[in-house]
Structure formats: C-alpha cells, structure tokens
Amino acid sequence: MATNTDQKTIRFKVKRQDAPQTAPYWQDFDVPHPPGANVISCLLHIAANPVTADGRTVAPVAWDCNCLEEVCGACTMVINGRVRQSCSALISELAEEAAAVTLEPMTKFPVVRDLMVDRSRMFKNLIDIKAWVPIDGTHALGPGPTESPANQDTRYALSRCMTCGCCLEACPQFLLDNHFIGAAAISQARYFNAHETGKTLQDDRLEALETPGGVSDCGNAQNCVQVCPKDIPLTESIAAIGRQTTVHAIKSFFSGK
Amino acid sequence: MTEHTPSTAASSGDPATSFLQQHHFLFRRLHSLSGILPVGVFVIMHLFTNFQMLGGDFQHEVDFIHSTPALLVVEITLWLSIAFHAGLGLVYTFSGRPNVRRYRYGGNWRYYLQRITGFIALGFIFVHVATLRWRWDLFGWFTPFYVRGFDGQPLAHATTAMALQHARWVVAIYLIGAMSVVYHWSNGLWTSAITWGVTISAPAQRRWGYVCAALGIALTVFSLGAVVGALKYHVTDEDRRSIRMTVDFYESGGTDADTKPRPHTATHGHE
Amino acid sequence: MADNQPRVIVVGGGLAGLAASVRIAEAGVPVDLFSMVPVKRSHSVCAQGGINACNEVARQQGYSEWLHMDETLYGGDFLNHQPPVYEMTHWAPKVIDLMDRMGVPFNRTSEGQRDLRLFGGSLFKRTHFAGATTGQQLLYALDEQTRRYEADGKVTKHEFWEFLWPVLDDSNGKKRCVGIVAQDMRSMQIRAFRADAVVMATGGCGMVFGKSTMSVICTGGAASRCYQAGAWLGNPEFIQVHPTAIPGEDKCRLMSESARGEGGRVWVPRKKNDDRPPNDIPTAERWYFLEEKYPKYGNLVPRDIATREIFFVCQQGHGIGGGRMVYLDVTHLPDATKHKLDGILEIYEKFTGDNPRNVPMKIFPAVHYSMGGLYTVYTAKEDSKGMVQGAPNNMMTNLEGLYAFGEVNYQYHGATRLGANALLNCIFDGLFCGLSVVNYVRDQKPGARAAELPAQPFNTVVQQEQAKMKRLLEADGQYNPYQIHAKLGDELTDSCTVIREENRMKRAYEALGELNAQYKNLGLSDAGMWTNQTLSFARALGDMLIYAEAILAGSIARKESRGSHYRPDYPERDDKKFHKTTVAKFDAVTGRATLEYEPVPTPLIAPRARTYGKVEAEADDNKKDKKEEAATS
Structure with missing residues (x-):
C-alpha cells in the first residue's frame, strides 16, 4: 500500500541483487514525486537519500541510464511487470496503474547489480x-x-x-x-x-x-x-x-x- | 571475467552440432510445411467429409476416400507428416517459455494457445485414431469404426454415432480436440505466412489473419456439424447387430479381403 | 616484436571517438577504445537536427564552403580560429558523402537526393538530416563501422571502463602522454593501459550545471582530469544555452532547432499573464518576438540570441502564465513536415503528455553544449586556408601525444556554436585529425614506444588512483555527493548561464569554496567493491568542482559580452581586450585556474559586428559596418 501520510509520496519496491552470483532480495523506498517525476528522477532521489521505507540506510540502487530522453537505450528495466525505458516512465501514469512502483532488472540478461544487466x-x-x-x-x-x-x-x-x-x-x-x-x-x-x-x-x-x-x-x-x-x-x-x-x-x- | 557473452548459435562453430542443428533452417521450414500441407489438407478433407453427417451423404464420401487406390501410401505419408510435425513441434515448444501472465497481448495468447492446442491435438488425434481406426479398447472406451460391415452393410455413420454417443465426455473430448486441431491449423496457417515471408506488412498480416480466421470458423462449423450429425443419428438395432457381427468377424480373424465388395466401387453413381 | 607496434587509445565512443577509431584502425594502427557506456549509447545519440555542409542546391543559390566558414565565425563571434574552421567547412561535403556511403538514412527528395533543411545562423538550406534523430543515425553508422573493425580485431572495446588519468612520461625531458589509467566500472579494478597516443573524445560538461540537455555521463570529468594533469583548457567560460528544451525533474530534454528550421515559430501571448489555452489565443494576440526583432533570420537566429530573447521576454512577464516558459509552435505545419520531426515530437508527447502536433510546446532554454574544452593546437597552411593534412600536432593538446577531438576540443565554435555544426566538428576531427594521430605514433622511434617504457610512470598513476579511491571509500563525513552536486548545479545555472552578473558569479565562486570544503568531508553510502556507481560519481564530482572553478573564473575575468557569454555590466564586445582565447592552466597548489589570454589571429575574415539584422540595432550596425568596411578596404 502506498503511504498516504506524506503528500505525493510513492512506494518503490525494488528487486535488488548485490552481485551476479548472490541471491536477489526486495527493498521498499518511499519517494516524494513532484509533477513530471519519472522513474529515473525517483532513482536519483534514492541515490541521494538511500533510506528504505523502514528507515534503514542502505547502498544506493545501481541502474543503467544515460541520455534520459529515450534515445540511448540504456535504462531498460521491468516496471510494474512490464519491460520499458525507465526515463519515459512517468510516475503520474504509473500511480494510476498501481499503488506502488515495482522495479526489477530484465530477466533475459545476467544481472550485474540491482537493476543493471549485461546486454x-x-x-x-x-x-x-x-x-x-x-x-x-x-x-x-x-x-x-x-x-x-x-x-x-x-x-x-x-x-x-x-x-x-x-x-x-x-x-x-x-x-x-x-x-x-x-x-x-x-x-x-x-x-x-x-x-x-x-x-x-x-x-x-x-x-x-x-x-x-x-x-x-x-x-x-x-x-x-x-x-x-x-x-x-x-x-x-x-x-x-x-x-x-x-x-x-x-x-x-x-x-x- | 565479468563479461558474460553467451555465444549466439549464429556463430557457434561447434563441430559436434547434431544433424538437426546442421539443417536447422530446413527442418524448421519442413516443420511448417508438414503442418500446413499434408496434415492441413487432410484435416480440411476430413472435417468436410464428417460434416456430411449433417444432411449429406457421409457414407458415400467415406466410401470414396476408402476407394483411393494407394490409400496406404497416403496414410503413411500422413502418419509420417504428423509424427514429424509433432516430434519437432515438441522440441520447438520447449525452446520457449510462455509469458502471457506478464504480457497479455493478443498475439502472445495466440502463441501460447498454439502450443497448448498442439499438445491437445496430438493427444486427441492419438485417442481418436486408436479408438476408431485401430479399434483399441481404451479403458472400456471401445468404439470401433467401420466403413462397412463384413456383409457390405454401410456402417460409417452408425459407428461414428455410436462412438460419440458412447458418453458425454466423449463429446467433450471431440469438441475440444477438434477445436484444438482447427485452431492449431488456422493459426499455424497465419503464422506460417510470416515465417515464410508471404505476408510482410502489418496490414497484410492483418488481412491474412481475417482469411485464416474465416477458414478456422468454416472448419469449426464443419466439426460442430459433424458432431451434431453424429449425435442426431439414431442407431438402430440393425446397426447394433451389424456392428457386433462385424466386430466378431474381425476378432475371429476375418480380413478386409473376405468382406463383400463395396457397392460404391462396383456401381459408381448409384443414385 | 608485435607487442611493440604503436597503439592508440581513444577515450570516448561518441561521434568523434568512433570516427577517430575507424580512421586510425583503417590506417593499420590498433585502437583501444574506452567508454563508460556501450559506445552505441554515447551522448551523440541525443543530437537531433542535422549536420551542416555546403551542397549543390545551396551552392547554386550562392552558398559556398567559404560562406559556411563565414557563418561559423560570425556565429562564434570571431573567437574561433579560422584555419581549422576553414578546413572543417571545406571538408563538410566529404563528411556527408562518407556518412551517406555508410548507410545513414538521410531524408530524401523525390529524386532520391539528400534532402536539406534550414537551420540557425544561415539563410541557406545547408543542413542534412535523418528525421529528427540525426545524431543517433550518424553515431550508429560509425558504431557499425567500428564493430566491423572490432570483428577484425583492429579495435578493442573497453566498455564500462572509466578513464581516470593520463599517464605522462617525462624521461626525455618533455611531457608525453603514453597511456591512461582506467577503472572497470563493474569489478572496480584499476589498471594502466599503454599507448603511443591518447585521443580524448569525451564530450561536454553539462552535468556541472546540474540539469542540462546532456547525458548523465557528460560530467566533464575526463577533461578535468587531463586539466589537472597539466593539459590546458581553452575558453572554458563559453557554455551554450539552447533556447528550446523541455524543463524536467531529472534533466532538460532538447527540442531540436529543426522544429524551427522546418517552420516552427516561437511566441508568447502579447497580454501578460494571459491564461487562455494557446489554441484559444488568436494570431493577432500572439507575440512572435523573434520574427519581430530579427526579420531577416526570424526564429533561426543563433542560439545564444534566441535564448537571451526568450529569457528577457519571460523576465518582462510575457512568459506563459507569467512564468518561465514560451511556446514553440509546430501545429500549423503540414503533416509531411511534422513527419520529419516525429523523433522529437514523440519525445515531447511522451514526457509531457501533450501532443505537440495539436498543441504548442512549452519550452525554456537549458544548458546544452560546451564550446570551450581542452586547449589544442594545429598546423595551419601557409595561406591560412585550412590545416596541413596529417600534421602530427593537429588538435593535440599542450601535452604531447594527448589529443582532444569533438566537443571536448575547444576549437571551431568560438563564442557560440551554430546548430548542426557539432556533429560535423566531431566527425571531422575524427577523420581529419585521426590521420595526424597515425602520423604522430608512426614517427615515434623504436625504443621510445609506450610498450617499451619502464613500468614506473604507469604504476605511479595506478597507485595515485587507488589511493584516491581508498580515500573516497573510507570517507565517513556528513556530505552526500548527490546533494553537493545539486547545489553546484543550482549555483552555476543561476550565475553563469544566460545572464552573467559579476556579483552573482562572485557569490557562486564563494559557494564553490564551500562546496569544495564539503567535498573534503564526504560520506559515501556505498563502500562496496562491485559496480559502485556512487564512487564513480563522487570522484567525478571532485573533478566537476575543479572544472566549475575554471568556468566561473573565466566568466568573471572576461569583462565583455561575446556570443553566449553575456555580461549586463559589459554588454558590448570588446575586441581590443578580449578578442582572445582564455587559456586556463591548473595550479595544483591552489587548486584553481591561472588564466592567460592568447590573441586570436584573423587571417581570413575580419571581425564584424554580430547583429543578425536586429531591428533596433540596425541603424547603428549599418554605420559600424560601413566604418569597418572603410577600415578594411
């Protein structure tokens, strides 16, 4: 469930993996999202404030990105169960789909770390x-x-x-x-x-x-x-x-x- | 060391590649072809013939088919085609991993159904042939099919009707089985046009899709008609007697050579 | 021994780096290509509008390579060196032909010729384009050619490797670049790579400004590291602010100049605080301020001018709803024209939810390009018409064996870059100067090759970088690098972009001091040794702070207005004092730039007033022009 205590905060459920051989695990983050926010800007927020929903400080989530305007192809991930570019995944649209935003790495490529895969x-x-x-x-x-x-x-x-x-x-x-x-x-x-x-x-x-x-x-x-x-x-x-x-x-x- | 580079088969020069892999493309295309042509043509003919049970002269059609000069050759070709298509189909099916739960697109469902119906069709064809053609007694489901009795009595419709009227679940199996075959074939016809590169543009694929859907609907109508025709047939006591005697005749070692000549072959155009 | 054959390292896999790799590999010299991302994802993909070159259609209307050069110099406010610009513009048609042969899907005319579009700073159609994603198409073509050499083993790619420092050898009494130290961004291994020449093709430094149109890897970190190692910066203060971008939470997304090149118009409501939807505002109540002020060039004035006009209009309260946005309108264009712009219109639609085919786009200027960069030299022809082809020093930095190609090279664009000249500059550098690199490494005598040097200079740099990494990983201070970066971006964007006020810049300079202090008190949230992105970012942040200092110092010291550098306190161009290149040299003791000025020779075209026919300035300019003509004749 999304936390409604803070205004304009959305729950991110991120599937994490520390290294190629280690087991994946999930972590939740509550991220404030101003209008126009997308998955990348939220991940940037997590990078600057890597604190989970239950208050633990953790290592920032690793992910691939570069151009942020959907021409470089770097930031592909599985968002709410569907593969897409994270830069063009607007929170306002995702919030309509589900209460939380679920981020997973692609499953058809070996995971390097967290949301980064080797293509x-x-x-x-x-x-x-x-x-x-x-x-x-x-x-x-x-x-x-x-x-x-x-x-x-x-x-x-x-x-x-x-x-x-x-x-x-x-x-x-x-x-x-x-x-x-x-x-x-x-x-x-x-x-x-x-x-x-x-x-x-x-x-x-x-x-x-x-x-x-x-x-x-x-x-x-x-x-x-x-x-x-x-x-x-x-x-x-x-x-x-x-x-x-x-x-x-x-x-x-x-x-x- | 961290570079994970699974080599694509396109470049793998493994000398131990199997015969199947060496001729991969050819087998894939033959797989497609075997599904459409021999199996497909037979399915159309078969369903159309069966459709005759609904008001047509089913016995006449069946007699005609059974009078084909090299029926055995045709049958063997058909068997080989089905075996080839099914065998490779199984291998190919397990090379993929359906994901309809994540990606609920129409095309993905069709892909998934194509594989599911392939399995069903294979099982159905086996049961269908085993019970009717080979006259196996499968767990008490003994419903042999005879074109004519040992005495020349027309039995095609009666035996088919007996088979379907055997139990409700037999009807269910026939409906599901026939639908699976029809779907598998018509969807296969649609995808084969992409595979072979007949339909390229998205509109062309859509148009051909309509054609295949129409064919599928027609075949569905045929199969439904056949089932209705078989269910509607009133099996008379005479039919039952004739069937029992025919069963006894074959079980006691009689062969087709001992049966009476088929009227159809003898007097063509008996109307 | 085969191992002793000369090798070249190219850092950066954008247009310049790939063009250089292809050219050098083609000449038979093996190339090690380093990139932080798979090269196909380099920032060049973001270029949209096109690539300039004189062409037959334009030529028959009076255009020429010479005019292309003239436009580039006029656009650059004459701060660019003329022989390289001459060479680049004269090579441009060959560059287009080559990219055409590589299979770039340039838009076509009905006869199958390459189509052309109008672009900023020119009255002639001389921009070749592939939809509105020209950079992507050009990059892919070079990526493909590079892959071809990669398949042949002539180019070795090191993707997900970060350049950390150049290795300099001074055993001959002269500093010479003999390799680099780099880090595998996955395994975090740091190691040295030897090479007889190193080409930096590492692009711009937009990230210094926080949000820009640039990609996240465009930190300027690599250039800054070379600068700290002794390479000079040229004109670091010249930063282009693109007039039309979509402001966003994570970045500002470019809306190409091609929108205007194809007929798009910039306007604001005439009435202040007009809150009607744009389509409800009748034409008579729209202020097409660029067309009004610059009847000759209209919406296609150079970027710095368009940017300032948009900025001023908003300052006067004419922005949309009184805010900081203006309309970029393509709704009136025919469908076929819109189709050519699909690439950017889709971006707008995806990121804002509005369909720009029906509703005018809301845009605002954003930091876009660095004209300045690593200082380089060249050998001019005797008559100054171009550079000597194959001269080993073409686009070499002040450090022997270290080259700078593409955006990181300060050459070509002077005080403002014209639209669609960047792609040209990148490919031209790679092709033309790639040969110079080949000649330079072939001139190295056996025995002095990088492969034959002792391990000591390489090990020293590896140790230096390992120590730096250790320091960062072990830091347990209170400041988060991402937060420092956000402040740095705010300070620089506010003080040093469209309007550069001295007091504001000085305040920013002081703030920079604070940020530097905070940087020394950093705490990293990730101390791991596997794919540690925080470490990479934190390290680059230190380099960004140093680069930012050079930008600010150069901006404060340049007391004039020229091209993109606009000082309200010195609104005029001052050729006497500042028709000079800023050369910034890093002082390792103070950590600051030492600025020197080098006059810009003008052997081909004499500087003239840069007005682009602005109506209110017209009268003055005519006088000035006449005076200048009288003076030059």
Whole structure:
C-alpha cells in the first residue's frame, strides 16, 4: 500500500541483487514525486537519500541510464511487470496503474547489480549478422547510392533501434540460456539488406540467420512489436527476413555451391 | 571475467552440432510445411467429409476416400507428416517459455494457445485414431469404426454415432480436440505466412489473419456439424447387430479381403 | 616484436571517438577504445537536427564552403580560429558523402537526393538530416563501422571502463602522454593501459550545471582530469544555452532547432499573464518576438540570441502564465513536415503528455553544449586556408601525444556554436585529425614506444588512483555527493548561464569554496567493491568542482559580452581586450585556474559586428559596418 501520510509520496519496491552470483532480495523506498517525476528522477532521489521505507540506510540502487530522453537505450528495466525505458516512465501514469512502483532488472540478461544487466549478447549478435555497410574505407569517394524516399522511410524506422532489449525481454522465445538472436538483430539485418551497398553482405547475414537461434526460432508471439519503445515494425522485419531466407534457401538449393 | 557473452548459435562453430542443428533452417521450414500441407489438407478433407453427417451423404464420401487406390501410401505419408510435425513441434515448444501472465497481448495468447492446442491435438488425434481406426479398447472406451460391415452393410455413420454417443465426455473430448486441431491449423496457417515471408506488412498480416480466421470458423462449423450429425443419428438395432457381427468377424480373424465388395466401387453413381 | 607496434587509445565512443577509431584502425594502427557506456549509447545519440555542409542546391543559390566558414565565425563571434574552421567547412561535403556511403538514412527528395533543411545562423538550406534523430543515425553508422573493425580485431572495446588519468612520461625531458589509467566500472579494478597516443573524445560538461540537455555521463570529468594533469583548457567560460528544451525533474530534454528550421515559430501571448489555452489565443494576440526583432533570420537566429530573447521576454512577464516558459509552435505545419520531426515530437508527447502536433510546446532554454574544452593546437597552411593534412600536432593538446577531438576540443565554435555544426566538428576531427594521430605514433622511434617504457610512470598513476579511491571509500563525513552536486548545479545555472552578473558569479565562486570544503568531508553510502556507481560519481564530482572553478573564473575575468557569454555590466564586445582565447592552466597548489589570454589571429575574415539584422540595432550596425568596411578596404 502506498503511504498516504506524506503528500505525493510513492512506494518503490525494488528487486535488488548485490552481485551476479548472490541471491536477489526486495527493498521498499518511499519517494516524494513532484509533477513530471519519472522513474529515473525517483532513482536519483534514492541515490541521494538511500533510506528504505523502514528507515534503514542502505547502498544506493545501481541502474543503467544515460541520455534520459529515450534515445540511448540504456535504462531498460521491468516496471510494474512490464519491460520499458525507465526515463519515459512517468510516475503520474504509473500511480494510476498501481499503488506502488515495482522495479526489477530484465530477466533475459545476467544481472550485474540491482537493476543493471549485461546486454553484451545483443552487441555480439550485431557482429554475427554483419550489421554494417561494407564501405571501401573513409576516404572521399563521392556520395552514397541515391535512395527513394519510401525506402528511406522504411530504413529510418528500422535505424532507430537503440539496442535497449525490450523486444527480447518480452519475447517468449528469447531466454537467458538459449541462443535465439531475437527481433532486434533480425530487424537490423533487414535494415542493412535494404541498403544498396549493405546488400553486398546479404547472403552472409541470411546464412547467419538460418542457423539455430536464427530467424526461424521466432514463435510469432509478436510481443516485440508491442513493447518496442521506438515503434519499430519488428514483426514486419521478421516477415521480411523470413521471405529473404526462404528465397535464399531455395536459390542456394538450386544454384548454390 | 565479468563479461558474460553467451555465444549466439549464429556463430557457434561447434563441430559436434547434431544433424538437426546442421539443417536447422530446413527442418524448421519442413516443420511448417508438414503442418500446413499434408496434415492441413487432410484435416480440411476430413472435417468436410464428417460434416456430411449433417444432411449429406457421409457414407458415400467415406466410401470414396476408402476407394483411393494407394490409400496406404497416403496414410503413411500422413502418419509420417504428423509424427514429424509433432516430434519437432515438441522440441520447438520447449525452446520457449510462455509469458502471457506478464504480457497479455493478443498475439502472445495466440502463441501460447498454439502450443497448448498442439499438445491437445496430438493427444486427441492419438485417442481418436486408436479408438476408431485401430479399434483399441481404451479403458472400456471401445468404439470401433467401420466403413462397412463384413456383409457390405454401410456402417460409417452408425459407428461414428455410436462412438460419440458412447458418453458425454466423449463429446467433450471431440469438441475440444477438434477445436484444438482447427485452431492449431488456422493459426499455424497465419503464422506460417510470416515465417515464410508471404505476408510482410502489418496490414497484410492483418488481412491474412481475417482469411485464416474465416477458414478456422468454416472448419469449426464443419466439426460442430459433424458432431451434431453424429449425435442426431439414431442407431438402430440393425446397426447394433451389424456392428457386433462385424466386430466378431474381425476378432475371429476375418480380413478386409473376405468382406463383400463395396457397392460404391462396383456401381459408381448409384443414385 | 608485435607487442611493440604503436597503439592508440581513444577515450570516448561518441561521434568523434568512433570516427577517430575507424580512421586510425583503417590506417593499420590498433585502437583501444574506452567508454563508460556501450559506445552505441554515447551522448551523440541525443543530437537531433542535422549536420551542416555546403551542397549543390545551396551552392547554386550562392552558398559556398567559404560562406559556411563565414557563418561559423560570425556565429562564434570571431573567437574561433579560422584555419581549422576553414578546413572543417571545406571538408563538410566529404563528411556527408562518407556518412551517406555508410548507410545513414538521410531524408530524401523525390529524386532520391539528400534532402536539406534550414537551420540557425544561415539563410541557406545547408543542413542534412535523418528525421529528427540525426545524431543517433550518424553515431550508429560509425558504431557499425567500428564493430566491423572490432570483428577484425583492429579495435578493442573497453566498455564500462572509466578513464581516470593520463599517464605522462617525462624521461626525455618533455611531457608525453603514453597511456591512461582506467577503472572497470563493474569489478572496480584499476589498471594502466599503454599507448603511443591518447585521443580524448569525451564530450561536454553539462552535468556541472546540474540539469542540462546532456547525458548523465557528460560530467566533464575526463577533461578535468587531463586539466589537472597539466593539459590546458581553452575558453572554458563559453557554455551554450539552447533556447528550446523541455524543463524536467531529472534533466532538460532538447527540442531540436529543426522544429524551427522546418517552420516552427516561437511566441508568447502579447497580454501578460494571459491564461487562455494557446489554441484559444488568436494570431493577432500572439507575440512572435523573434520574427519581430530579427526579420531577416526570424526564429533561426543563433542560439545564444534566441535564448537571451526568450529569457528577457519571460523576465518582462510575457512568459506563459507569467512564468518561465514560451511556446514553440509546430501545429500549423503540414503533416509531411511534422513527419520529419516525429523523433522529437514523440519525445515531447511522451514526457509531457501533450501532443505537440495539436498543441504548442512549452519550452525554456537549458544548458546544452560546451564550446570551450581542452586547449589544442594545429598546423595551419601557409595561406591560412585550412590545416596541413596529417600534421602530427593537429588538435593535440599542450601535452604531447594527448589529443582532444569533438566537443571536448575547444576549437571551431568560438563564442557560440551554430546548430548542426557539432556533429560535423566531431566527425571531422575524427577523420581529419585521426590521420595526424597515425602520423604522430608512426614517427615515434623504436625504443621510445609506450610498450617499451619502464613500468614506473604507469604504476605511479595506478597507485595515485587507488589511493584516491581508498580515500573516497573510507570517507565517513556528513556530505552526500548527490546533494553537493545539486547545489553546484543550482549555483552555476543561476550565475553563469544566460545572464552573467559579476556579483552573482562572485557569490557562486564563494559557494564553490564551500562546496569544495564539503567535498573534503564526504560520506559515501556505498563502500562496496562491485559496480559502485556512487564512487564513480563522487570522484567525478571532485573533478566537476575543479572544472566549475575554471568556468566561473573565466566568466568573471572576461569583462565583455561575446556570443553566449553575456555580461549586463559589459554588454558590448570588446575586441581590443578580449578578442582572445582564455587559456586556463591548473595550479595544483591552489587548486584553481591561472588564466592567460592568447590573441586570436584573423587571417581570413575580419571581425564584424554580430547583429543578425536586429531591428533596433540596425541603424547603428549599418554605420559600424560601413566604418569597418572603410577600415578594411
């Protein structure tokens, strides 16, 4: 129950963990929240006053954040049971959902400490799908290929992926201990395959996505697109890569090495 | 030392990867294909045929199916497809962990139901085939199916009706089982369009969703019609006698070769 | 031995750091890239509006690289050095081409060419953009190229590592940077890394002001540590306050200049304390004060000017509801134009709950960018038109082997940065000066390479940093670092942003002394040795206090108004006394800056009055301009 003794105070229930190998535990904090407060400003308040609801002084809660305007992707956590960016989680809205704000680290990545997790798997996945345009170096070699506004619009929507991990946290097929590559990287493969020069590596990307843990491990639950904070059409990307892999597989069956 | 980097399978070059993993993509696609085509086409035909119990000429349809020249080949193909689809399906199902409690989105429920209905359908198909086709006596649930009696007496409708009228729970099992099969197939048809990359844009996925839903509803109507048709059939004493004699005939070592010729094959167009 | 081959350390993984890493790795020199966050989360992602470069469309309307340079110098109130600006603006089209080749989804015209938008301080469309998240797109493109080299083993990333101190070797009688000491922010291990050159690409210092548009890692801590180790600061007092931001509890969120570039208008109700909803106020009763005062540039005057005008309008009681907010209005724009701004409009909607497509946004200025930073040098061409490509000292600090690229580099922007020049400056530094770094390390003679040095200079710094950490962890004083930081932010924001009054600044300077005393009496709520974020913050706070002192000292000493530095007691620009770079040198004994002034040469463009055609000033300027013309001709 929220404490109503203090005006504009909300109860935070935080799932904490001191180190990767230690057991998690819960702590409650009562945090005053002026209008416009969000989860980050409340966590900052806890950092400055790390006292639990029952009056114990504890170590401040550790969490990841950087830009605080939902473009860096750092501050993902599970808030009131749902994965999202904590910077754009306004207390005024959360207070309508429940009496308390529950903060948990993402469950699909190893916990580093408290609300911080290790998402290096996501960045490694980007290497696996060769998420880059293979340019001939940085010297002045003229402009890039021209592009239709429609193609740019499609690519732009995909290019806003900030590797935050929401899509993977909500995905029932992406687990802490399996190999599924997940929506983010699949969508990036589509992004690069849609670029004139990026296409050169399309076969490599598709072959990577045809291995175990690749695109076919998607179970079409489509949670990814629901939780993506940037509204990236992830399920369209999965379908597009589905088509590309289908065509690629048939082509290589008939004309591959 | 603190870096936790689980290698994605996409890059794992483990030489000991199993045959299944080496051909992962192919198996995944075959899994999808086996669900839609052989199993799916059969399910449609089967449900449509059964629907004939409601006012149609069910016996005629069944006779027609049983007159298929290489019925055994068709049946074996079907069995292999179901076994393949079910076997891989089980493996794939356990590679995920449903989370509908946290993420109550429609798509997530469909994902969850797809797996649940897969299990139910598998169990149902087994019971269905074991009791009717293989004529097993499952815990006193002995409801064998005969197209015709040993004496050529048409029994398709009567035996089906006997089976469903056996007990209320049999009807329940048939309703749940048939619904599961129908859901599993039509939802599978919808997701397969994404998997294969047939429907890409969200509107296309939505449109195809309507088509699949319509198919699902049609199949549901067929199955309901079949159940109603089986329940409405009045099993006569003659039917009972014929069935008992047929059971005795087979139990005493009779084979299909000893039965009388099927009128359908002999005189096509008996109307 | 392979281990003896030269290596380079790049600190910071934003645009400048990544561009440098790519360029250096491409030249075959291995790079160790350090960042406190995964590089893809660097502050460059926050840049929204675009990146400037002369382009064919603008060129055929009379624009040129030369004009781009002129705008940059005019915008910077002529405090910028001209050869680097010349070089940067002339390289700009190549930078755009390169980013285009990397696959940045620049907005396109119907023919498939790169689209352009108008931006502050220019009358020509010369800003290339990708929606309203250009910085994000550019950073990602460089992140991708870096990943490519990472996959090849040419770039080694050290993410979640914090730069603590540069390692200097003076065995040859001259201080030379030969590596860094850094800390793993997870395991808290402190260790030294050797390198033949170190590139600082650590961005700005917005956190010194408490709330700003900057990311939480932008403490200026790294620059401050170099400064304390002997690197100089250039123009630390020049801090840009962006006119349009959403004030927030935890930070001020940027509302890009592109909103105005695409036609957005700034206004307040003409009637004071008008409490009608904005859409109920008819056009005639709205005061479009920027358009009125600056008919030529309108809403696209440089940032310092727009900021001051907004500030004054609010001071006069014209702010929304009499408060400190004005309207930024894009409601009248066509849907296709709004679509180009989706990136920022979404941010506004998410954080305020209002849909800016239908309701004017409420905005107020916020600290945004540091023009000042580490002092650097360069080799100019003989005719001063640009820098000598590959000259080993381009953008090197006064410490040999220590470079500063991007926002932490004081070059290019003078007293105010024009919108959409920052992204250019960062990438240009990395690409153009990356080559200088390569040439510098290749010039190091075998035997003098960092890998071959004795362990002593490295161990000394490691011990120094371990002792510092121990001191902080064991401190059991009464002051909480987060609370000291809040006070520091309040003091600096109040005294040293839009309006800089001498008395107020002096009071802030005194307060700084108190905060320093409190800092010595710190108590940390976390003494653990695993992912101790409090320790990292507390350490950076000490560095912020030192950097803040340099900002305040420089601001107090500069008795003139120039660009973003506005002194009501000295409202005019004073070229005679202050057309000079402030060079701040750290005095380790007093812990304060020693200020020196270095004249700014003007080989290409003579300084002129910076009015942007302001109506009330027009008459005077015409006279002045004519005088100047007469004097120069």
